[in-house]
Amino acid sequence: MSRTRFSIRYWVLFAILMVIWQATARLAVPRVIGDAYRGESLPVLNRIIRGQAAHPVTDYLDLWRLLAGRITVAIVAVAVLVYIGWMCRNRIRAGWSWLTHALGTVILSPADVLGLAVWFGLVTGLGEAAHIGLRQAIDPKPIWTYSWEMLWMAPVATALLFSAVAAAGLLVSAR
Secondary structure, eight states, rough: OOOHHHHHHHHHHHHHHHHHHHHHIIHHHHHHHHHHHHTTSSSHHHHHHTTTSSSHHHHHHHHHHHHHHHHHHHHHHHHHHHHHHHTTHHHHHHHHHHHHHOOOOOOOOOOHHHHHHHHHHHHHHHHHHOOOOHHHHHSSSSSSOOOOOHHHEEEHHHHHHHHHHHHHHHHHHHO
């Protein structure tokens, strides 16, 4: 399949999926939120919305619109990144091949692997905490409130998660 034909098919499929997503986000979900707010939906959905006395339905619909907009931006960003990655896959393979040959054989001990996992987990967790703090400072109507415990909880939780994945990888590779 030629690159042009692939590009056309990819973006047509993407456009169709975006139309389905927008129809769902703008038509179906607000109706479900309204039904759940009035207690006329599935029992599971009715229990999700409990603040009828404190919050009007428009608050829930505004939160949904904000979330749907962010999801739409994320979907478009992922689609563009996937498309760029697919179109550049030969260059990526060539670069990866060059990198692995340039480095040669690198042998890491299990302690090195776990140490790298903890380090990357701590750095990723600090990045996550900084991102959430920045979003909280910028967002005019934040969905959640920022807690300063995030500065230590995010790095520790992410380091534990990365360590668990590294340990599982070590166990699998030992067999």
